Every structure is written in structure tokens, then in C-alpha cells.
Amino acid sequence: MTTIEANLQIVRARILDACQQAGRRPEEVRLLAVSKTVAPELIALAHRAGQQAFAENYIQEGVEKISALSALGLEWHCIGPVQSNKSRLVAEHFDWVQTVDRFKIAQRLEQQRPTHLPPLQVCLQVNVDGGPNKSGVRPEQLPELAAQVSQLKHLRLRGLMCIPEPAPDFEAARSVFAKARDLFDQLNAGGLQLDTLSMGMTADLEAAIHAGSTMVRVGTAIFGARA
Ligand SMILES: *Cc1c(COP(=O)(O)O)cnc(C)c1O
Numbered sequence: 001m002t003t004i005e006a007n008l009q010i011v012r013a014r015i016l017d018a019c020q021q022a023g024r025r026p027e028e029v030r031l032l033a034v035s036k037t038v039a040p041e042l043i044a045l046a047h048r049a050g051q052q053a054f055a056e057n058y059i060q061e062g063v064e065k066i067s068a069l070s071a072l073g074l075e076w077h078c079i080g081p082v083q084s085n086k087s088r089l090v091a092e093h094f095d096w097v098q099t100v101d102r103f104k105i106a107q108r109l110e111q112q113r114p115t116h117l118p119p120l121q122v123c124l125q126v127n128v129d130g131g132p133n134k135s136g137v138r139p140e141q142l143p144e145l146a147a148q149v150s151q152l153k154h155l156r157l158r159g160l161m162c163i164p165e166p167a168p169d170f171e172a173a174r175s176v177f178a179k180a181r182d183l184f185d186q187l188n189a190g191g192l193q194l195d196t197l198s199m200g201m202t203a204d205l206e207a208a209i210h211a212g213s214t215m216v217r218v219g220t221a222i223f224g225a226r227a
Contacts, residue, residue: 004223005222015205018206029215030053033055036057065093076096087108091120096123101137143190198215200217
């Protein structure tokens with residue numbers, strides 16, 4: 001067994017355990033493998049060990065791997081900031097983008113998504129803890145942005161994503177994630193049909209699952225520490 005295969009088994013067991021603790025069904029939580037800085041050969045190994053969905057932060061690096069691994073039919077998520085001058089690459093190459101935080105970028109993606117492809121699957125990044133990490137829409141502005149993005153034809157709004165600052169303990173992490181969960185529930189109560197709450201990484205996936213995460217983004221625990 002490869003190290004990556006063993007690591008994947010450990011991460012899947014952590015997810016299973018957290019779901020049991022939280023009284024949730026394991027099928028409710030998807031594992032996204034964060035492959036930034038990871039070589040294509042290792043991504044292929046993870047795929048052989050059963051992993052289907054991968055995420056990249058740096059758009060150029062992601063596009064190169066998407067091309068190199070196109071024969072495998074993987075699902076690719078963009079989880080890094082999208083500057084205007086990179087939006088076309090995202091629209092043309094990725095299946096999902098989780099970092100939309102302003103309408104201007106959503107409109108560019110809408111115009112640039114090739115019509116022969118399925119709609120680009122979108123999560124809005126929300127700044128739940130007001131952290132110094134300036135990306136993410138502020139919670140007060142989220143309902144308007146969600147309403148606007150949900151109207152775009154070549155984008156499909158799937159949910160929310162957040163990257164809170166590291167918390168000191170489980171309970172602190174859970175309570176920040178719970179804010180994202182509340183925003184998600186409010187949007188659905190307001191008539192949207194969102195199914196994805198992307199939160200939780202190597203260090204805090206259990207707290208995120210307790211708070212209702214449906215997609216954890218895990219890099220280090222699968223591929224090892226990044227250089
Ligand atoms: C790097 C990264 C991850 C994965 O972090 P790990 O701690 O390595 O699991 C998840 N989400 C985003 C947005 C990232 O940049």
C-alpha cells in the first residue's frame with residue numbers, strides 16, 4: 001500500500017468517526033483532496049486509491065495539472081483567489097470554484113464559461129470570523145450576492161465556503177463553523193437550494209463536521225506537509 005493510500009484511509013476513518021459522533025450520515029460529507037504543490041504522479045496515485053475530487057489554490061498550477069491528468073476524468077475545484085485576469089482560466093478548465101466573493105468576478109465567469117461545458121459549480125466564500133484574511137464576502141452582504149449569483153445561467157450556486165483563522169480548541173472552531181452553517185440555513189430558508197457547505201481542513205475537520213460541513217478540504221493529512 002502506498003503512503004497516500006494509507007493516509008486516505010486514515011482521513012476517511014476520521015470523517016466516519018466525526019459523522020458518528022455528530023449523529024450524521026457519512027454520505028453527507030465529501031472529501032476534497034487539496035493537491036496544491038503536489039506532483040501529478042502523486043495525484044494519480046490518490047486517484048488509484050479511490051479519490052475523485054481535487055482542489056488547487058494557484059490557478060496556473062491547477063490548469064497544468066488538469067491538462068496533464070485529463071485522461072483520468074477527475075473533478076477539479078478552484079479554492080484560491082480569482083483575480084480578474086485569471087477568471088478565464090478558471091471558467092475554461094475547472095468544474096467548481098469555491099472562492100467567489102464579489103459579483104464582478106461571478107459575471108466574468110458567467111461570460112467566460114464555455115457553453116459546451118456544464119455550468120460552473122460555485123460556492124461563495126464568506127468571511128465568517130472577520131479575520132485578517134481579507135477574502136470572503138461579509139455576512140451582511142451575503143444574501144444580496146447569493147441572490148445575484150443564483151440568477152446566472154452558466155454558473156450553478158451550490159453553497160458556501162469558509163477558511164476561518166485557526167482556533168485554539170475544538171469548541172472555538174465549532175462555534176465559528178456554526179456561523180457559516182447559520183448563514184447557509186438562512187439562505188436556504190430564503191428560497192435558495194444550496195447543498196454544499198465547504199469547511200474543515202486537516203486540523204479542524206472534526207469541528208467542521210460537527211457544525212454541518214458537507215465538504216472537507218484536506219491536503220496535509222493526505223499528501224504530507226508541504227515544502
Ligand atoms: C491548503 C488549503 C487547504 C488544505 O489545508 P491542509 O491543512 O493542508 O489540510 C484547504 N483549504 C484551502 C483554501 C487551502 O488553501
